[in-house]
Amino acid sequence: MGLWYDETYADKVRLSLKVSRTLHREQSDLQRIEIVDTEAMGRTLILDDVFMTSERDEHYYHEMLVHPALTTTPRIARVLIIGGGDGGTAREVLRHPEVERVDMVEIDGRVVEACKAHLPNFGAWDDPRLRVEIGDGVAYARDADVDPYDVVLLDGTDPVGPGEGLFDEAFYRGVRRLLTPHGTFALQSESPFLMRDVFLDIQATLGRIFGRVHPYFGPAPIYNAGPWSWTFASHEVDPMAIDSARARRAELTAKYYNADIHRASFAVPNDLR
């Protein structure tokens, strides 16, 4: 018994986590933000009733979004994160000393404030290389007048609510505009098991814009969707060309990622070939 938080997907499957304490709850201009303590997953961020990330499982998602791109892109001085308000993606990016500047464009400043207060192990907020801008990532990709980035990471939500425009071809074209010719775009691309159509649509759309598009796979327990996917898109970067010094450095702190896992994650399941 006790208090349980339920996330129901498409009225057919539901994940529930037992909650020991509610740490934060507010309605921002964009969404409902909750941070709770759960017995199974530790502190857990919930946006509009959807489990986003937790202390116990966030390493899978953040390490796999960040390190494949950061260990293979030739130059990684300038990195853009779109979304990523919990801070975990920035933390992993900033583990690489070659990174000189990280711009994070997060649409909801209240998420950043709540996570700074209640998920202190997620972020690297005090790193002087990090600059946080509260704004719309879609507009930023379309309009921002900035030097190009070596790596762009999309750390967004599902294609509903504030994250909706982050799955459009127009947005991906904006990302391409912001990248150097030798740059890499990495993004979460949903579950190929539970959301196969969305996964395939992301691959097809990116294929019209980038010369090389490679999905890769790994666990993301809190998404309750079987295998999770990310996608590595670029004009010319080979996701297997791992800089071994950078990979070894990532391995110093990583719980999931290492160079073997990196290579393995790009193996494509037989029904997705």
Place this chain on the structure above:
Amino acid sequence: MGLWYDETYADKVRLSLKVSRTLHREQSDLQRIEIVDTEAMGRTLILDDVFMTSERDEHYYHEMLVHPALTTTPRIARVLIIGGGDGGTAREVLRHPEVERVDMVEIDGRVVEACKAHLPNFGAWDDPRLRVEIGDGVAYARDADVDPYDVVLLDGTDPVGPGEGLFDEAFYRGVRRLLTPHGTFALQSESPFLMRDVFLDIQATLGRIFGRVHPYFGPAPIYNAGPWSWTFASHEVDPMAIDSARARRAELTAKYYNADIHRASFAVPNDLR
């Protein structure tokens, strides 16, 4: 709304599936057996309130239990399955024409009958190479007076209820007794995320009995436990020495398995090295 089936793990995390129809429900001498139609996972087998397998996700589990051992063990004429009453493991084993005989020792004959009636796509029950014996796998491993097997596959439940003895060192020694010196033992070995201690204990126990012990990893959505694991144990078989003709044949029908996935699945997460 509607009818939902809940599986709660350790009073802290719960997976619920919406049920459209109950096809079978009985209390056998050993356990409660239910087969239901679910919207998310298709027909689903439930034993003692735990989701065992479903039409939509069973391929991950069965292909990964079977094909790594069947594509690498030099000779695969004689195969023993302990458990496996739903039939999916036998079906995948029997895809290999080099297999001459499969003995399945399943403790609960009522599971076999229920699955034959309601999960017809799981089994290959009419294959003349398959012999089903209803009995205790632990006693069989300890006492059976049979020619040795080339491959032994353990397709059991969690370490509670009828499956309890299948996690003991004594049982693993019985399996070794039944194997040829060039044989392979493959088994499901729980979630390294949600049941890390059980996973590590299985590795340590097998390491006292077999010369080579290699865990491998993949999705198993219905177990709601993040990454799942299997373990490949032998005296001398190299799990990377894939017979490419056998792998290509498995790929003809596999939804998840292929030779790339096989190799990739043996990459070990950083915190389990």
